[in-house]
Amino acid sequence: MSDVTSQTWTPATDEYQAVLAGLRETVGACMQCGTCTASCPNEFAMDISPRRMWRMIQFGMLDEILESRTFWLCSSCYMCTLRCPRGLKLTSAMGALKRLARLDGSPRARKNGAFYEAFMADVEANGRVQEASMMNGYFLRRRDPTLPLSFIPLGLKMLSKGKLHLPSHAQRGRLGPMFAKARQMEVGS
Amino acid sequence: MKYAYYPGCSLSESAKEFDVSVRAVMDRLGIELSDIPDWTCCGASAAEPVSRLMNYALPARNLAVAEKDMGGMDVLAPCSACYLNLLKVNREVVADRHLHGRVNEVLAASGLTYRGEVRVRHLLDVLLNDVGAAIVAQKVTDGLAGMKLAPYYGCQILRPYRVFDDPGKPTSMEPIITALGAEVHEWDCGNRCCGASLMVGHRDVAMRSVAAILAEAEGADAVVTVCPLCQMNLEAYQAQAVRMGGRRVPVLYLSQVMGMALGLGEDGVQLGKNLTLTAGGRKRITTRAWRTEVQPGGEAGRQEGENNLNKGASHV
Ligand code: SF4
Numbered sequence A: 001m002s003d004v005t006s007q008t009w010t011p012a013t014d015e016y017q018a019v020l021a022g023l024r025e026t027v028g029a030c031m032q033c034g035t036c037t038a039s040c041p042n043e044f045a046m047d048i049s050p051r052r053m054w055r056m057i058q059f060g061m062l063d064e065i066l067e068s069r070t071f072w073l074c075s076s077c078y079m080c081t082l083r084c085p086r087g088l089k090l091t092s093a094m095g096a097l098k099r100l101a102r103l104d105g106s107p108r109a110r111k112n113g114a115f116y117e118a119f120m121a122d123v124e125a126n127g128r129v130q131e132a133s134m135m136n137g138y139f140l141r142r143r144d145p146t147l148p149l150s151f152i153p154l155g156l157k158m159l160s161k162g163k164l165h166l167p168s169h170a171q172r173g174r175l176g177p178m179f180a181k182a183r184q185m186e187v188g189s
Numbered sequence B: 001m002k003y004a005y006y007p008g009c010s011l012s013e014s015a016k017e018f019d020v021s022v023r024a025v026m027d028r029l030g031i032e033l034s035d036i037p038d039w040t041c042c043g044a045s046a047a048e049p050v051s052r053l054m055n056y057a058l059p060a061r062n063l064a065v066a067e068k069d070m071g072g073m074d075v076l077a078p079c080s081a082c083y084l085n086l087l088k089v090n091r092e093v094v095a096d097r098h099l100h101g102r103v104n105e106v107l108a109a110s111g112l113t114y115r116g117e118v119r120v121r122h123l124l125d126v127l128l129n130d131v132g133a134a135i136v137a138q139k140v141t142d143g144l145a146g147m148k149l150a151p152y153y154g155c156q157i158l159r160p161y162r163v164f165d166d167p168g169k170p171t172s173m174e175p176i177i178t179a180l181g182a183e184v185h186e187w188d189c190g191n192r193c194c195g196a197s198l199m200v201g202h203r204d205v206a207m208r209s210v211a212a213i214l215a216e217a218e219g220a221d222a223v224v225t226v227c228p229l230c231q232m233n234l235e236a237y238q239a240q241a242v243r244m245g246g247r248r249v250p251v252l253y254l255s256q257v258m259g260m261a262l263g264l265g266e267d268g269v270q271l272g273k274n275l276t277l278t279a280g281g282r283k284r285i286t287t288r289a290w291r292t293e294v295q296p297g298g299e300a301g302r303q304e305g306e307n308n309l310n311k312g313a314s315h316v
């Protein structure tokens, strides 16, 4: 089911170009003041600062952009968006970069995007996210047998507090038609 | 006062105690919540990296249902991520004719359409501006005198849209904390990011934020949150955070703290569901242990409480 999902929502070059054009427009007015970089709580772990990233988008340095881990480290805190003196929607730009990398489909993008993919596949199937099945989907996508181990302490804590339960199917399939429609529109756009 | 209630996925799963305590507190305050029928996931922060259209259509579906079936009542969302996603539809989609048309095309696949007429409200906004701190204070039966609470707002109810608070220096929880008889712990971390979903894929990065926030909570009896993801990050990884300079501290939902003061009792707000709150920590809260600590010899009480918390953590 989930494999079919990721294959049918494939990178259409049109969509890729649309994301890129949107990105250029979003950060086109950046004046390189660096306020965004200074505001970012995760900048210490990024390989390219947010400010430099916008410059690279303006210059169309696509290969370097897609190799960066910067946008995968954005936690959507909106601090940069709040403070940018030009009022640019920088958090959306980070989101668009994630979509661009997803369409590009590199192994790095698959690894870093695995959580979002698993989450959305679970929403599509169940209508409401079911935490246990969603995490299971995430582990399967990461294909790293040691990864689930690092979640055992949390899992045990949740178990002892009665927080793990079987998936509810109350809204199962309710969102299928909307997902199908959006997929068709985005591939064809 | 009546609201269309959007609990969202977290509150139906791991954050059940948030849901239960919100419903109980609102009931006590004379507010009626009626669930949006057949509500579905808002996409949280996972939709934007996958599909721009679904990022808008998922929350829009719930607003469309509320608009159609609930007479345009305000939608109340306790979860920060749900709140922001729903609000974004009103701010970004309805204002953009092309995008609005496309989102409605997706909704049409489920026989729905959204005109843009439903107001989206966060729990804190409703408590502060519709109910008011004075009413909260009137309903207090078992005040929290002597308890010091660190208000933690997180990101998404404050940014990017400035609606009911100052995104750089939020204060909206303070009148409520004071109304409960408790004290506000002054700190600068109330609007600092907890790392959000980075905790899943880049835990080392998120842990830096969590440890820094927990370190600044020094001196508070509890951190108070209004977001299930913040709650989870601040609560569930304290053992690691301590090794990075953080401090162990109970983390509670605002609605749980309110419920305690409004006489709902420990079970009424489901203190037993909080991940790192052990029996000892719970007892401290229910017996208002901090009241005695200002007396000489009170240090012993605090010491014991902390030991209990530590003991609980080593079990997991
Ligand atoms: S804060 Fe805005 S203008 Fe300044 S560098 Fe960042 S994006 Fe550019």
Ligand code: SF4
Binding pocket: A036, A039, A040, A041, A042, A043, A050, A073, A074, A075, A076, A077, A078, A079, A080, A081, A090, A091, A094
């Ligand atoms: S929204 Fe992302 S890029 Fe912007 S400050 Fe927050 S983490 Fe950094």
